[in-house]
Amino acid sequence: MDNRASGQHISHLFDEEMENIRHKVLTMGGLVQQQMEQAVTAFVTSDQSLAENILQQDEMVNSLEMEIDHDCIQVIAKRQPTAIDLRMLISVIKVITDLERIGDEAGRIAKMAIRLDATDYYHDQYHELNHLVEMVKGMLSGSLDAFARMDVDGVAKITRKDEKVDREYTSIIRQLITRMMEDPRNITRMLDILWTARALERIGDHACNVCEHVVYIVKGDDVRHLNQDELEYKINK
Amino acid sequence: MDNRASGQHISHLFDEEMENIRHKVLTMGGLVQQQMEQAVTAFVTSDQSLAENILQQDEMVNSLEMEIDHDCIQVIAKRQPTAIDLRMLISVIKVITDLERIGDEAGRIAKMAIRLDATDYYHDQYHELNHLVEMVKGMLSGSLDAFARMDVDGVAKITRKDEKVDREYTSIIRQLITRMMEDPRNITRMLDILWTARALERIGDHACNVCEHVVYIVKGDDVRHLNQDELEYKINK
Numbered sequence A, B: 001m002d003n004r005a006s007g008q009h010i011s012h013l014f015d016e017e018m019e020n021i022r023h024k025v026l027t028m029g030g031l032v033q034q035q036m037e038q039a040v041t042a043f044v045t046s047d048q049s050l051a052e053n054i055l056q057q058d059e060m061v062n063s064l065e066m067e068i069d070h071d072c073i074q075v076i077a078k079r080q081p082t083a084i085d086l087r088m089l090i091s092v093i094k095v096i097t098d099l100e101r102i103g104d105e106a107g108r109i110a111k112m113a114i115r116l117d118a119t120d121y122y123h124d125q126y127h128e129l130n131h132l133v134e135m136v137k138g139m140l141s142g143s144l145d146a147f148a149r150m151d152v153d154g155v156a157k158i159t160r161k162d163e164k165v166d167r168e169y170t171s172i173i174r175q176l177i178t179r180m181m182e183d184p185r186n187i188t189r190m191l192d193i194l195w196t197a198r199a200l201e202r203i204g205d206h207a208c209n210v211c212e213h214v215v216y217i218v219k220g221d222d223v224r225h226l227n228q229d230e231l232e233y234k235i236n237k
Helices: A003-045 A048-079 A083-115 A127-149 A155-182 A184-219 A228-236 B003-044 B048-079 B083-115 B127-149 B155-182 B184-219 B228-236
Strands: none
Touching: A003 A048, A003 A083, A003 A127, A003 A184, A048 A083, A048 B083, A083 A184, A083 B048, A083 B083, A127 A155, A127 A184, A155 A184, A155 A228, A155 B184, A184 A228, A184 B155, B003 B048, B003 B083, B003 B127, B003 B184, B048 B083, B083 B184, B127 B155, B127 B184, B155 B184, B155 B228, B184 B228
């Protein structure tokens, strides 16, 4: 094999390794997205066996995180990538930390679903959360989509949604406190909703982090800790 | 300059860069440790100006995080380190994420301190938290110490403490719920304590993460998601 052929061979191998990592991140993303959606369903419908399933999936998410981490470090050590490839690998290491924590938050919701007494269930008891759930679902799928397509066009929309999520979260907490005060027998149930709202709000934050990592990969700009206007300026410049 | 001298020169520069990064991480660690301790003081004594200070420090923590991140990526791109040096750089990138989140949790506590009405203050009103605060402080300083000395000997003690923190946290939550039920006028104040307890418990988790990163740097073993026995086995082997 001459030098050029060997170079092409290595470059082909490298592309394969990067594609493999990207593929695993998307698998992990799909898993935690499913965990989150199922956790909300389990909580709302007091479905304890579904909740148990979610907790079992946690092991798969953890293994994937460790495997991807290991793959990235191997590629960095072996291929000594620079520029966008290095940014991609370093960012993947951070993205999977966020994904793993989304899985953890889903696990927290699932654990509450297990604690709930199924006989307590009545239709739409957690309607307070509906709007928040829909917004956070949208943010998570949007952020995974941005990563899959390495496309920053949708990012500003997602981070703007985070501001709405924060307002909705604050409003839910206020309603819950009022209801606790009205009837202290509501306290335990209201606290469960409160923890779930908190977990959802955190999942929204992690989805924003994923978006920021995508901007860093594509644009090379570190856009953490910026406000919405500064972020949009960096994306559009 | 002959090749060997040039090699020594580069190696000397590399050592300096690594030492510089290490030094900045410790500075950042010291800052978030201070933020955490001051946040608890501000909360317990309803000291609103101290709480404002903590929120201002947040910007310094964020800049340090971005600076260290950038330094690590530069060194990886330029020096193409392998083995323990690469593990160190990748782990630093993760350690500072945990430190930044500790700062965030301290900020959450500070924000509650600002919301509190100073005239409400009476001595030792948050005695429920004393024990938890002491344990988490110990975990955080222990984990920073482990990083500073790259020493895994104290790690098992810190992660064992996390189990105690979780039990203490659960017990605090139970007490708070009881007190809310006894007198609904307590609800808002009890919720503030509850959020603070939660923030402290999370800081304990982040301290454990820092410890796990230190084990990875020193031993090369990924010890995340292990139970206490498995972790101690890996450390002592």
